[in-house]
Amino acid sequence: MTQAQDPQITPQTKVIGLLAEFDSPDALLAAAERVRGAGYLKTDAFSPFPIHGMDEAMGIRPTGLPWLALLVGMFGGLAGLFGELWANSIDYPIMVSGKPFFSLPATIPVSFELTILGAGVATFLGMLVLNGLPRLANPLFRKPGFLRATTDRFFLMIEATDPKFDLAPTRSLLESLQPLGVEACEADTSPSPMPKFVLPVLVLMGCMALIPPALIARARVTKSEKPRFDTFPDMDYTPGYKAQAPAPTNLFADRRASRPPVPGTVPRGSLQDDDRLYRGIDPDQQTAMRLSSQTGTMLTSTSGPAEEAAEEEEIAEEDAPDAAPDPTDPEDTADAPMAAEDDEPQPAWVTSFPLPVTRELMVRGRQRYDIYCSACHGLGGDGSGLVSRRALELEQGTWIPPLSLHVDSVLEQPVGQLYHTVTHGVRSMPGYGDQLIVEDRWAIVLYIRALQRSRNASPADVPSDLLETLRDL
Amino acid sequence: MTAKPHAELRDLYHFGEERQRAVRLLGAIGVVGLLLGVIFSLFEAEGLRRFAFTYLVSYTYFLSLGLGALCLVLVSHLTRAGWNVVWRRLAEILGATLPCWALMFLPILGFLLFGGGMLFHWNDPEIVRNDPLIQEKVPYLNAGFFTVRAAIYLAVWAWLGSYYYRNSRLQDRSGDKELTLRMQKWSGPALILYGFTVTFASFDWMMSLDAHWFSTIFGIYFFGGAVMGAIAALILAAQFLQHRGLLKESITVEHYHDLGKLLFGFVFFWGYIAFSQYMLIWYANIPEETQWFLVRQTGGWLGISLILLVGHFLLPFAGLMSRHVRRNRMLLAGWSAWLLVMHWLDLYWLIMPQLSKGAGPSFGLVDLCCLIGLGCLYASTVLWATGDHALIAVRDPRLAESLAFKNL
Numbered sequence: 001m002t003q004a005q006d007p008q009i010t011p012q013t014k015v016i017g018l019l020a021e022f023d024s025p026d027a028l029l030a031a032a033e034r035v036r037g038a039g040y041l042k043t044d045a046f047s048p049f050p051i052h053g054m055d056e057a058m059g060i061r062p063t064g065l066p067w068l069a070l071l072v073g074m075f076g077g078l079a080g081l082f083g084e085l086w087a088n089s090i091d092y093p094i095m096v097s098g099k100p101f102f103s104l105p106a107t108i109p110v111s112f113e114l115t116i117l118g119a120g121v122a123t124f125l126g127m128l129v130l131n132g133l134p135r136l137a138n139p140l141f142r143k144p145g146f147l148r149a150t151t152d153r154f155f156l157m158i159e160a161t162d163p164k165f166d167l168a169p170t171r172s173l174l175e176s177l178q179p180l181g182v183e184a185c186e187a188d189t190s191p192s193p194m195p196k197f198v199l200p201v202l203v204l205m206g207c208m209a210l211i212p213p214a215l216i217a218r219a220r221v222t223k224s225e226k227p228r229f230d231t232f233p234d235m236d237y238t239p240g241y242k243a244q245a246p247a248p249t250n251l252f253a254d255r256r257a258s259r260p261p262v263p264g265t266v267p268r269g270s271l272q273d274d275d276r277l278y279r280g281i282d283p284d285q286q287t288a289m290r291l292s293s294q295t296g297t298m299l300t301s302t303s304g305p306a307e308e309a310a311e312e313e314e315i316a317e318e319d320a321p322d323a324a325p326d327p328t329d330p331e332d333t334a335d336a337p338m339a340a341e342d343d344e345p346q347p348a349w350v351t352s353f354p355l356p357v358t359r360e361l362m363v364r365g366r367q368r369y370d371i372y373c374s375a376c377h378g379l380g381g382d383g384s385g386l387v388s389r390r391a392l393e394l395e396q397g398t399w400i401p402p403l404s405l406h407v408d409s410v411l412e413q414p415v416g417q418l419y420h421t422v423t424h425g426v427r428s429m430p431g432y433g434d435q436l437i438v439e440d441r442w443a444i445v446l447y448i449r450a451l452q453r454s455r456n457a458s459p460a461d462v463p464s465d466l467l468e469t470l471r472d473l
Numbered sequence: 474m475t476a477k478p479h480a481e482l483r484d485l486y487h488f489g490e491e492r493q494r495a496v497r498l499l500g501a502i503g504v505v506g507l508l509l510g511v512i513f514s515l516f517e518a519e520g521l522r523r524f525a526f527t528y529l530v531s532y533t534y535f536l537s538l539g540l541g542a543l544c545l546v547l548v549s550h551l552t553r554a555g556w557n558v559v560w561r562r563l564a565e566i567l568g569a570t571l572p573c574w575a576l577m578f579l580p581i582l583g584f585l586l587f588g589g590g591m592l593f594h595w596n597d598p599e600i601v602r603n604d605p606l607i608q609e610k611v612p613y614l615n616a617g618f619f620t621v622r623a624a625i626y627l628a629v630w631a632w633l634g635s636y637y638y639r640n641s642r643l644q645d646r647s648g649d650k651e652l653t654l655r656m657q658k659w660s661g662p663a664l665i666l667y668g669f670t671v672t673f674a675s676f677d678w679m680m681s682l683d684a685h686w687f688s689t690i691f692g693i694y695f696f697g698g699a700v701m702g703a704i705a706a707l708i709l710a711a712q713f714l715q716h717r718g719l720l721k722e723s724i725t726v727e728h729y730h731d732l733g734k735l736l737f738g739f740v741f742f743w744g745y746i747a748f749s750q751y752m753l754i755w756y757a758n759i760p761e762e763t764q765w766f767l768v769r770q771t772g773g774w775l776g777i778s779l780i781l782l783v784g785h786f787l788l789p790f791a792g793l794m795s796r797h798v799r800r801n802r803m804l805l806a807g808w809s810a811w812l813l814v815m816h817w818l819d820l821y822w823l824i825m826p827q828l829s830k831g832a833g834p835s836f837g838l839v840d841l842c843c844l845i846g847l848g849c850l851y852a853s854t855v856l857w858a859t860g861d862h863a864l865i866a867v868r869d870p871r872l873a874e875s876l877a878f879k880n881l
Contacts, residue, residue, distance in 0.1 A: 052879040070794075097758060105752045 012190040016139060017159040018170055019146070020179040025051045028154035031177040032057040035158060038173055042162035046140075046149040068126045069119040076118025080111035139187040157185065276354035278438060280416030280423075285348035293345065349416030355442055365447030368440045372432055381405035381451040400428045405448055406455050418445045482876065484723045486864045492856050499853035506846025514839045519828060525584040525592040526828045527840045531847040532581065533678060534702075534820050536574050537695065538851075540630065540671060541703025542567030544696070546637050547667060550653075550660035556731060558875035559723045562866045563710050565641050567703060569858040570851065571634035575627035577850070581678070582623065585616055593619075594827075595684040606761075607684050614681055622677055626670040633663050638858070641866050648868035671696050679820075682827040686765040690750045695823075697746050701739035702816035705809035708732050712806050714864060723865055726800050727880050733799030733808075740793060740812065743819075744786035768826045773833025777822050785815040817844075 022028045025047060032045055036059045043058055045051075054060075088094060089101035099106065128134065140146050140157070149155050156179075158170055167184070174182045230236045241247050241257035252259070261267060272278040275286075355361070370379065378384035383404045391399035403410060410418075422441045425431035432441070459467060507528075514524035542564040549557050549564075581592065590597020595614040601607050607614070637656060644652045672692025680691045688694075711724050711732075754762045769778050789808055798804045825834065866872060 056879070066796075097756070099756075105748075105755050108748060108752065 012188070013186040014189045015160050015167065015184050016187045017157045017165075017185045018167070018174055018182060019140070019143065019185045020156045020174040020177065020182045021145070022154040022156065022177075022179050023152075025049075025154055027178070028156055029053060029057050031156050031174075031179070034177055035156065035173070039164050040158050040162050040170075042159040042165075044157045044159065046146075046155040046157070048150055048152065048154075063130055065123060065126050065130060069123045072122030073115045073119030077111045077115035079118075080114035081107055084110055140185060142188075143183065143185060153180075274354070276350050276416075277442075280350055280354075280419035282348045282350045282416070289345075289348050346417065349414035349420070351414040351416065353415060353442060353446065355439065357446060361439075361443045361446055362450060364440065365443030365445070365450075368436065369444050369447045372436065373444060376402045376429075377405060381448060402429065406452060411452055415442075415445050415449065418448060482723060482865065482867060482872065484720050484865070485718060486720055486723075486867065487861060488719070488856075488859060488864070492859065492861075496853050496856045499849040499856070503846045503848070503850030503853060506842045506849060508846075510839050510842035510846055513837075513842060517837070517839060521584075521588070522591050523828065523839055524843065525581075525588065526825055527843045528580055528584075528847070529592065529678065530817075530821050530824045530840075531844045532574075532577060533695075533824070534817050534844075535847055535851040536571075537699035537816070537820070538703050538706050539567050539570045539574055539634065540667075540696075541699035541701070542707065543571065543630065543634055543637075544664075544667060544700055545703060545707075547633070547660045547664045550637075550657045551664060553657060555871035555874040556728070556878040558866055558869045558871045559720070559728055559878075560707055560711055560732070561869075562641065562864055563707055563714075564703070565638045565866075566855060566858050566864075567706065567710075568634040569638035570854045571627075572631035573854045573858070574851075575631045577847070578623060578627055582620060585619065593681055593684075595681060610684060614684055619677060622673060626674040626677075629666050629670045633667065641869075642862055644869060645863050645867050650870050653870055668692075668696075671699070679823050682824060683765055685761060688750050688754070688762070688765075690746060694743070694746045694750055697739060697743040698816050698819050701736065701743055702813060704732055704736045704739060705812045705816070708736065708805055708809040709813070712802060719864055723876060725878070726802070727878050728875075729802060729805055730796065730800045730880050731878075733793060733805050736805075736809065736812070737790070737793040737799070740786065740789045744790065747781075747786070768830055769822065772831070774822070774826055777818065777834050781815065781819055781822055784811070785819055789815075 020031065022031060028045060028047060029051060032043065032054065035043055036057065041059070045054060045058060047054075084107040085102050088096075093101045095101070096106075145153070146155065156174070158165060158174070164170075171182055171184075237248070239248060243258050245257050247255045247257040275281045275283045373381075374385055375387045376383070376385040378388070381404065383402045385402070388399070388401050392401065413421075419441055421429070422436070422444055423431055423433040436444070453461070462470060510527070511521070511524055514521055517523050545557075545564045546561060546568055548554075549561055584592040585596055590600055593614075594600050595607050595610065596616055601611065612618075636659075640652050640656050643649070675692045675695035679695065680686065680688065708729065711720065711729075714720050715724065751766065754766060768774065789812055792798060792804075792808055798808070821834075869875075
């Protein structure tokens with residue numbers, strides 16, 4: 001018992017155990033075995049590293065920690081599985097790359113990681129709890145020399161709570177194990193009131209901790225006329241140019257961010273000077289037609305300027321008011337512009353294909369047609385595509401059914417005009433020029449021609465070897 | 474330093490007279506088995522082609538045991554492991570079969586050089602002419618370069634296997650600790666060589682059976698199965714020796730426990746790699762890659778795939794999880810035998826579907842004769858490599874530590 005320094009506070013100490021110090025792991029191991037043999041159960045050993053055989057020597061039984069890790073790990077795995085099941089297939093089903101909404105392989109990585117996480121966290125926290133950690137203070141650390149347990153000394157402690165513990169006989173037992181020394185370990189149990197300043201400081205810190213959340217909460221419910229505060233102005237207003245927007249700097253005189261091509265130049269691949277291929281127009285005949293049409297205009301002043309298609313349409317509609325009484329009626333609106341187009345002077349469409357007609361082109365055309373056109377026009381071109389049929393079933397009134405490709409007005413169209421229609425669309429049909437390259441558009445036209453011919457084919461069109469099989473059908 | 478080891482070697486560690494007889498007997502059975510396999514194959518629909526494929530399955534199976542054991546030896550030197558000295562010699566012996574097993578590659582080389590596209594379809598000029606994808610791979614996949622590569626792999630393995638066995642035996646006589654340091658020094662570079670050769674050998678010998686298909690993880694997949702198989706084989710070998718009264722006290726339940734942990738780990742490693750390979754291909758869904766799995770998911774092969782999933786991964790994973798199982802010799806031996814069968818099935822599943830696409834799995838007399846034949850030859854090789862040398866590294870500086878090894 002130490003002498004009291006301060007007469008007002010009498011230290012009260014209590015022996016919590018006896019601590020024996022050894023200089024080798026073997027001595028500690030042997031001592032632990034002896035102590036256990038003597039019937040002591042509440043013992044503890046301290047060493048700088050794990051000693052093989054120590055658990056056995058001290059009689060430490062396996063804990064339930066593996067079971068805890070297994071259970072929590074399984075829970076984590078199931079939680080992962082269920083989370084993905086819920087999120088991807090029940091709450092918000094999203095089809096990802098054609099896979100089923102719930103497909104096991106995709107869920108395994110997450111479930112696996114959560115299994116590991118669950119088992120790992122359970123092991124760590126379970127270990128802390130089973131070891132009674134964290135502990136703010138341990139009386140052992142007040143022992144001078146005990147810290148050598150982390151470098152080169154080995155300690156064995158018999159706790160005072162052990163039923164067999166009795167100071168004198170226990171001490172003599174430990175001393176019989178040839179330790180470097182045996183010491184009683186004492187805990188200070190004297191009342192130690194909290195210093196007066198602690199509580200106000202804690203309260204003050206708590207209040208200060210509330211300031212940031214309070215500021216955020218206030219900002220979320222108040223409105224301000226002031227402009228937003230820019231934390232990083234150069235990130236909010238970057239000097240980078242955005243397409244189709246004025247340039248933020250005066251680098252260019254006209255302040256256009258998107259620069260036009262330099263006059264007199266053509267971007268690579270944009271020359272497209274072959275009218276036959278790119279526009280489906282025969283340039284020689286077009287020139288001849290224009291010359292003759294100008295002559296015609298001069299001769300007959302009654303017809304308006306031929307090139308203005310818009311005017312032509314208006315005239316057509318005025319001319320046939322009875323044919324289109326209700327512009328919302330799908331059939332009428334479908335017919336009306338067609339009537340107008342018939343009056344329109346057509347450019348000189350090419351009548352033959354401007355690229356070699358091959359089997360590959362036909363096969364490609366069929367494939368492209370089936371992808372891009374058949375949804376509306378149907379696989380056979382008679383306008384019975386799934387989209388069209390569904391739209392008609394819904395009877396919304398705004399749907400204009402696609403024209404059959406086998407009516408005379410289409411049959412008569414030169415290939416150039418069909419190409420033009422595929423490229424730019426016609427009436428309510430959108431153009432596919434942005435989605436199909438030029439060769440594919442021609443391939444589709446070629447395939448349409450094949451479809452059309454198939455409706456009016458004679459036995460002579462069929463190869464003789466296939467003719468036999470047709471007869472069998 | 475852990476507790477000072479205080480155990481001494483008190484065991485019998487030499488095979489008796491019967492070893493010589495067993496080497497000759499097993500060798501004879503092996504040769505007869507192989508010959509029978511060739512003869513039976515002549516009556517099969519696929520003819521010698523079937524024998525070539527089934528030979529490749531059995532060859533890679535027993536090769537993988539030696540390779541896995543070699544990896545264990547290298548890693549134990551690299552990590553300066555002490556606990557495993559009692560069984561490291563057994564792994565060294567398995568690794569020392571690699572020079573002999575390099576010779577057993579000759580039939581495969583024969584099928585390649587004289588059989589055209591019999592085994593490797595990329596070696597059939599007719600197929601290559603009509604296949605632009607294989608044409609692109611010709612600079613790598615051609616008989617000449619293939620032979621050179623195979624020679625390099627086999628030479629590296631043969632050299633590593635015999636180097637570590639030889640030095641360990643030298644230490645038996647001299648007790649020179651320098652040998653341990655030297656083996657440790659070379660284990661790092663050796664493992665790098667090992668990694669490259671095993672990866673590319675599995676690419677060449679198994680992945681290229683379908684020259685269109687590719688999977689960069691394939692080498693690790695084969696490696697994972699190989700090490701698992703080697704650990705299972707070592708557990709069984711140790712129990713076999715103890716059954717015969719050898720090493721009775723040296724290898725204790727503690728060593729089995731740790732071998733069981735390794736086995737458990739590699740069961741999971743194999744499953745992890747197998748799933749990684751599958752999931753990426755499944756998710757990307759590119760025909761060039763999925764067709765390999767499609768073959769193995771249609772017809773009878775689906776059953777084999779599911780058996781592998783359950784038997785090679787799920788069951789042993791659950792079964793080996795408990796330490797009570799790993800510390801029970803009988804249960805551990807049971808799982809080891811089971812996993813050795815599964816490892817064979819895994820290689821069968823890798824190789825045989827390429828024999829005839831669309832046909833289901835079949836196991837006939839040819840396969841049986843070939844498996845038994847090569848198996849007996851392998852056992853004969855192992856016993857021959859054992860020689861009259863000690864079955865334990867008797868003067869290894871860490872032997873005492875290993876004998877006293879405890880898990881807790």
